[in-house]
Amino acid sequence: MDTVTLAILLGVGIFIACLVILVSLLRLRARKQESQALKKSFGRHHIPEGVGIHDVRKAKVHETIRRREGKGRFYLFAALVAGIFGVLLARLWSIQLLSGDTYMKLAEQNMTSDVSIPATRGRLLDRKGRELVGNRPSMTVAAARSVLEDRNIIHRLSLVLGIPVGVLRRALLDDTVGAQSDRILAQDASMRSISYIREHPGLFAGVTVEERTVRSYSYGTAAAHLLGYIGPVTETDLLVPNENIAYESGDYIGKSGAELAFESLLQGIRGTRTYRVDVDGNPTALLSEVPPVNGSDVCLTIDLDLQRRTDRILSDVITSSRERGFEHANAGAIIVLDLADGGVRAMSSYPGFRPEEFTNGISQDLWDQMNSTDSGYPLTNRAIAGLYPAASTYKVFSGLAGQKYGIIKEDTHFTCNGIWTEYGEAWGQRCWVYPGGHGSLNFEEAINQSCDIYFYNVGASFYERWSGEDIDEDRRENPLQSCLKSWGFGSPCGIDLPGEMDGRVPDAAWKKQTFADTPEDARWQPGDMTSLCIGQGDLLVTPLQLVNGYAGIAREKMLVPHVFDKVIDGKGETVIAYAPEESPVQPSFDAAHIARVKDGLKRMAARSGRFDHLPVAAASKTGTAEVISAKAETVWFVAYAPFEKPEYCVVCVIEQGGEGSSSAQLGVEYTFAALYGVDLGEIIVSEGSRER
Secondary structure, eight states, rough: HHHHHHHHHHHHHHHHHHHHHHHHHHHHHHHHHHHHHHHHSSSSOOOOOOOHHHHHHHHHHHHHHHHHHHHHHHHHHHHHHHHHHHHHHHHIIIIIIIHHHHHHHHHHTTTTTEEEOOOOOEEEEEETTEOOOOOEEEEEEEEOOHHHHHHHHHHHHHHTTTTOOOHHHHHHHHSSSSSTTTTTEEEEEEEEHHHHHOGGGGGGGGGEEEEEEEETTTTTTTTTTHHOOOOOOOHHHHHHHOOOOOOOOOOOOOOHHHHHTHHHHHHHHHHHEEEEEEESEEEEEEEEEOOOOOEEEEEEEOOOOHHHHHHHHHHHHHHHHHHTTTTTEEEEEEEEEEEETTTEEEEEEESSSOGGGGGTTTOHHHHHHHHTTTHHHHHHHHHHHHHBBOOOGGGGHHHHHHHHTSSSSSOOEEEEOSEEEETTTGEEETTTTTTTEEEEHHHHHHHHHHHHHHHHHHHHHHHHHTSSSSSSSGGGGOOHHHHHHHTTTSSOOSSSSSSSSOOOOHHHHHHHHHHTTHHHSSSHHHHHHHHHHHOOTTTBBBHHHHHHHHHHHHTOOOOOOOOOEEETTTTEEEEEEEOOBBSSSOOOOOOOHHHHHHHHHHHHTTTSSSSGGSOOOOOOEEEOOSSSSSSEEEEEEEEEEEEOOOOEEEEEETTOOSSSHHHHHHHHHHHHHHHHHHHSSSSOOOOOOOOO
């Protein structure tokens, strides 16, 4: 039986007991009064002159009624008093006996105060253990939001810290932290300012000075998108339950990239100091201390030296593209994938940002600037979130599908004369060499020469199969799309970073749903299939999907790409290590079909430029994607090497890089040169081959 039930039963019992006692007392009193009245009734009564016996009897009746009413009110009052005493006694018994231990603990808590000790955030290291993101001490000046109401304090702080009053006011008005959290006014404040504030506490009520650890980024913008940034915990973050971490206002947590992906490992566990306090809440003695558990150090798969090189290569390629006349070239990405286990050796995205700017909470002005069109959206990790048509890099996958379903055979040749008019002159589709042509080509040369018309024929055959099924469109199979999806397109690759996009492999059902309001555009047309086979139309892929697909061709198996390598303890010993993981989507193919694709890719690399300067043979593919807007083309280049025993796969994409793939090709070639220690000299973008 619980405490509440016992208290209720006790209260009812006491109430009944009090009521019985009071009723008994009243009945004794009533009997005594009746006895006295009986004695008087035997005596002679003097009846005043002029008063009859009936008047006397009538008065007696009224008096009896009044006495009865008085007794009823008295009984009611007695019951009320009994109830009150019963409740009080029950509550007193509950507090003193049943809940005594509980209230004793509460009393002890009022005599003590717990202060949490923040844990030091774990570091992010490269695969060789070199620090990418660490911590450093910083003297911080913070203040409660209520300080905003005192002009004098704000002006004093402005003079001492050398910060304009307006800037201090904006910091105090910051709503990105919890309502009760102190607002950081100055980070890395000078010792002179710190000393003055500490020596004059009466002048700076509500202002605190403390030493904190803040994130340090030794290499500036290097791998900024992959590493991510941290920021103050928000009220929304505090409302979201976390099984492993109990956040408090004022904490800093991962907001993007690896900082967010591995938050549970990096954050650590708070410690606690328990103080005895006086009536004013001032600490008088330290009673106990539970030290914090610092966050774990996480090693990533990236190589710091290679990462810095790819960052520089990407920037130089875009700069050279602008100088060459492609003034709108403004963004791109490079990814280096280790084929052995799917680890990302480098991941660069341009434009970049400085993660350190977010450490103490970014200003609204800077946030707006970074999310504006003019800035090029530097916070977007184009390597995993950039969506582009794959262009001719996709021909190897549609070619594999064509071989799988018997459209492309060993002796299959198609003739290219520059334009394809299978569906009539009005619906003609051109090859990138128009008005010329490639002539008669087999599959390997179609890959090497990147012939559009060869793959228009493949797409037309797939459309005929699809449209020839005598069933409803929604129930027809999509063998081409199914094959493309088996190579990882149209769904996330599963990399352990937040923000990866799905991409899109369009089909009849997608088009019907997307253009439901315009039926004339909702029908799946032959041109949709032919465009899909050359990586155009409504197809969208991410650079990660493309490099992972080519990695699958190179190793003939799909793995899940990753950036996590291992967790190490304070002694540098491995606590958790990554184990390679096969992708949940796996293509089915014939080894002979893959061999033909590889042959075409090897031929393309042999004629593509500076790969002959590398100590290893490579396989590669170009791509130039048309964009349905006023923008210039997006250019691709993807390659893997060595050809016989592939180790790395590299992709580069440049937005608005102009016709041809020269800029993206240089990004890949110079990345391989960095991998194999070859100096190719200065990066100079040429016109390229216009190859699509």
